[in-house]
Amino acid sequence: MQKTAVFADKVAVEEEMPVGDRWTARSLYEQLAQTVDMHGARPAVSFQLKSGPKDKKVTLTWRELKADVTRAANLFHNLGIGPKDVVAYLLPNGIEAPFVMLAGATAGIVNPINPIISSEHIAGILRETRAKVVVTLAPFPKTDLAQTVADAVAMAPDVETVLQVDLARYLGAPLGWIVPFIRPKIDVRHKAKVLDLYTEMARYNHEFLDFKETLDDRMCAYFHTGGTTGLPKVAQHRASGILYNGWIGSSHLFTEDDTMLCPLPMFHVLAAYPAYMSALMSGCHIVFPTPQGYRGDGVMDNFWKLVERYRATFMITVPTAAAALLQRPVNADVSTLRLAISGSAAMPQEVFSRFEEATGVKILEGYGMTEATCLVSINPPFGTRKVGSVGFSFPYTDVRILHCESGGKIQRECGTDEVGEICVKNPGVNEQVYTDPVRNREVLTEDGYLRTGDLGRIDSDNYIWITGRAKDLIIRGGHNIDPATIEEAFMKHPDVAFAGAIGQPDRHSGEVPAVYVELSDGANATVDELIQHANGEVQERAAFPRHVEVLDELPKTAVGKIFKPALRRLAIARTFDYALKKEGSKVRVLGVEEDTRLGLVAVVSGGGDAADDEAAEHILNSFTVPWRRQTAEEAAASTEEQAG
Numbered sequence: 001m002q003k004t005a006v007f008a009d010k011v012a013v014e015e016e017m018p019v020g021d022r023w024t025a026r027s028l029y030e031q032l033a034q035t036v037d038m039h040g041a042r043p044a045v046s047f048q049l050k051s052g053p054k055d056k057k058v059t060l061t062w063r064e065l066k067a068d069v070t071r072a073a074n075l076f077h078n079l080g081i082g083p084k085d086v087v088a089y090l091l092p093n094g095i096e097a098p099f100v101m102l103a104g105a106t107a108g109i110v111n112p113i114n115p116i117i118s119s120e121h122i123a124g125i126l127r128e129t130r131a132k133v134v135v136t137l138a139p140f141p142k143t144d145l146a147q148t149v150a151d152a153v154a155m156a157p158d159v160e161t162v163l164q165v166d167l168a169r170y171l172g173a174p175l176g177w178i179v180p181f182i183r184p185k186i187d188v189r190h191k192a193k194v195l196d197l198y199t200e201m202a203r204y205n206h207e208f209l210d211f212k213e214t215l216d217d218r219m220c221a222y223f224h225t226g227g228t229t230g231l232p233k234v235a236q237h238r239a240s241g242i243l244y245n246g247w248i249g250s251s252h253l254f255t256e257d258d259t260m261l262c263p264l265p266m267f268h269v270l271a272a273y274p275a276y277m278s279a280l281m282s283g284c285h286i287v288f289p290t291p292q293g294y295r296g297d298g299v300m301d302n303f304w305k306l307v308e309r310y311r312a313t314f315m316i317t318v319p320t321a322a323a324a325l326l327q328r329p330v331n332a333d334v335s336t337l338r339l340a341i342s343g344s345a346a347m348p349q350e351v352f353s354r355f356e357e358a359t360g361v362k363i364l365e366g367y368g369m370t371e372a373t374c375l376v377s378i379n380p381p382f383g384t385r386k387v388g389s390v391g392f393s394f395p396y397t398d399v400r401i402l403h404c405e406s407g408g409k410i411q412r413e414c415g416t417d418e419v420g421e422i423c424v425k426n427p428g429v430n431e432q433v434y435t436d437p438v439r440n441r442e443v444l445t446e447d448g449y450l451r452t453g454d455l456g457r458i459d460s461d462n463y464i465w466i467t468g469r470a471k472d473l474i475i476r477g478g479h480n481i482d483p484a485t486i487e488e489a490f491m492k493h494p495d496v497a498f499a500g501a502i503g504q505p506d507r508h509s510g511e512v513p514a515v516y517v518e519l520s521d522g523a524n525a526t527v528d529e530l531i532q533h534a535n536g537e538v539q540e541r542a543a544f545p546r547h548v549e550v551l552d553e554l555p556k557t558a559v560g561k562i563f564k565p566a567l568r569r570l571a572i573a574r575t576f577d578y579a580l581k582k583e584g585s586k587v588r589v590l591g592v593e594e595d596t597r598l599g600l601v602a603v604v605s606g607g608g609d610a611a612d613d614e615a616a617e618h619i620l621n622s623f624t625v626p627w628r629r630q631t632a633e634e635a636a637a638s639t640e641e642q643a644g
Helices: 007-016 028-039 062-078 096-107 119-129 145-153 175-182 197-201 239-252 269-282 299-310 319-325 349-359 483-491 527-535 564-582 610-621 632-643
Strands: 043-048 058-061 086-090 109-112 133-137 161-165 193-196 219-224 234-238 259-261 285-289 314-317 339-342 362-369 374-378 398-404 410-413 420-425 450-458 464-469 474-476 479-481 496-506 510-519 547-551 588-595 599-605 627-629
Touching: 028 062, 028 096, 028 239, 028 269, 043 062, 058 062, 062 096, 062 197, 086 096, 086 119, 096 109, 096 133, 096 219, 096 269, 096 285, 109 119, 119 145, 119 234, 133 145, 145 161, 161 197, 193 197, 219 239, 234 239, 239 269, 239 374, 259 269, 259 299, 269 285, 269 314, 269 362, 269 374, 285 299, 299 319, 314 319, 319 339, 319 349, 349 362, 349 610, 398 450, 464 599, 474 496, 474 510, 479 483, 483 496, 483 510, 483 527, 496 564, 510 564, 527 547, 564 588, 564 599, 564 610, 599 610
Parallel strands: 043 285, 086 109, 086 133, 109 219, 133 161, 161 193, 259 285, 259 314, 314 339, 339 362, 510 547, 599 627
Antiparallel strands: 043 058, 219 234, 362 374, 398 410, 398 420, 420 450, 450 464, 474 479, 496 510, 588 599
16 A cells, blocks of 8 residues: 655655556456456445434445446447447435446446436536436435436437336335335426336346447546536546546555445545545445435434444545534444545534544545546645645646636746646546537646646645635535526526625535625615525525625626625625624624735634633634734734824
């Protein structure tokens, strides 16, 4: 195992051999076959429909998983899927998403889609990828996914076949007997064939592929970058980039003796690549508790008991889930847990310290992007963590901080601790990032580095610090939200002249949407009226703004664009002051300043006694936005100015 502790260790790994010599598999299916040869009888994937520590579970060994992958790939091939054809899946976590992912990438191109987005967004992605086959759930109580997918397929004319999975197979008696009588009926308006996945798979060979797999490192996966970002933006991934993620995990963290508890969805790259592909290449056991993962009924309450049940050694999490787990007692034996790996959004310092104090489990925060086939960097598991950073880059990944001109031309490279755009080159960065050629304009620099749209700096130890986002996306608990969708909804109100949506700090989700509105001359719409109007226009629940405020005039640039940094300052000050006041603290925000290294920083003063200062520090550290106290010199200058 590579024990990379400092940046020099990463460089040494790169100098040993080219990245292409690190593994021999040319496809995901070849890697699966190699894993079966070494660890075939070991558990590969486990799933339980309900969250209790004694509820029924289903486990596949690596040999059994390969059999299901082979059957499904042969089925897809027989349905007309070739190397350039797409199999989409809209599935909750379970046994099916893992084998459908590998089978889809073997027969053709697999396209995981978030099952909780609207049918219109799903249809847009299906049209973008021209998917021929869709795998999803059969009608089942307490979920409307079957109807949502049926509505989407009606708007996606390329879909020829819908394969359904019946979750009743995971229920014991008597619940399993009841489902057929309470199964919801759906309105089907599409012309695609609807078949049962397992019934169809049973017709096919499980020992070997009935077709010759192409092994030319083709694009074999499409992942969309978010469900609320307007028109679909679909990134494409090669087998080599996907296997690179698995090699990093298997060479740096996981062995066949590990068990990874992963309540994250398999339509997200964090679960699909750093987690699942690491399991694929190392032979470790990956566990998916309940179809909804962390959102499933009872998962948070039973989480530590599930750790004990599976004797998990690693847990995959995101900041919102880690914060929620802090509200529950550690009521089980979690001594097997070695590390928690967190991604998708920045984790507040307060969550770091409280989580580790409560559980004794060390958190490693990393950084990745769908466009880079995920992994970019992580705080080293065997070296110094710098809390607030995302560590240094993985072997064979090069990160530069650049100032770029339009067209991707590099203006200059930034120096140590100088903020610029984070740009990445590694085996997961493709020459054509998106399926839509128009979207590929300016996404790469002239020498092939991915322009992430994130702003950041690299310190003298080569640790990467993210300070902001050039793209202005709002990331709510790892969910990407395009502010334009919110702004357009409010602009449809006849009284609204301008609307500016930004992410305001949130102690649970990192940030949540907020919108500031400027009314037309003579208009008098109230906030309640605007909210009522937006209820019918903002399609996604996650995108609905937590705060709506009317300003006399929105701040604008010289060319008339809304100046969002000013709106963010308003939101930071308001949110921090509200949290402090709610907890009875006398500390208040004096202002929000721009720091060249940290981005926007809240400046606070007040308090005075030790207890209040300590309480205020805990509150402020629960946000991801940095803060500092007003210095004595600044206070004196302010007093002088007021006296003058």
